Amino acid sequence: QSVVAHPPSVSGTPGQSITMSCSGSSSNIGSNAVNWYQQIPGTAPKLLMYNDNRRPSGVPARFSGSRSGTSASLAISGLQSEDEADYYCAAWDDSLKGPVFGGGTKVTVL
């Protein structure tokens, strides 16, 4: 039932591109769409990406998502200071009958 996020933390300078991933299993990422959430410390999570690669209104196009097999990725191109946050992937788990969240990736903008 678990989903593992990697790396636990990543840093980059403004303008750089970074990527983070989540690895799951056949009961979650392998068979269900992945959603991504951004959480700025001290605030509530915010939906960043849904259905693997769909951006809610207002989310910049520099964020992109993908899913293949039991893994999913989130990329940020043209990193900006306001992107400094924790990022969580989540996928419905057929065994749990609920979503499983990855452990999160902390993004630092240098």
Add this chain to the structure above:
Amino acid sequence: EVRLVESGGGLVKPGGSLRLSCAASGFTFSDFGLNWVRQAPGKGLQWVSSITSTSNYIYYGDSVRGRFTTSRDNARNSLYLQMNSLRADDTAVYYCARRMIYGNNAFDIWGRGTMVTVSS
């Protein structure tokens, strides 16, 4: 404005009970499934429970099943989480979150959360 506001958190002793509420506004409450998600201090997000729009299906995470009960009152636009037999590892910020209708279980609206501390 679409909004979810949690309340009811506080300090409770191990073995005690607490009831959280989540008040919704700005959307047709009865159209949406809702969830509780928690976050222990310095830790990641953990799904707690979900309830469908008409309360016909309610699910719980393994760590709370049998101790927590989720319910909703569509007439009052409110979601509830009754927490019994509380343990220290239930200490967390508890968020209510709305499930998108066509979003593959994505949670598109979140409240600010309410803190629950279980300690003697």
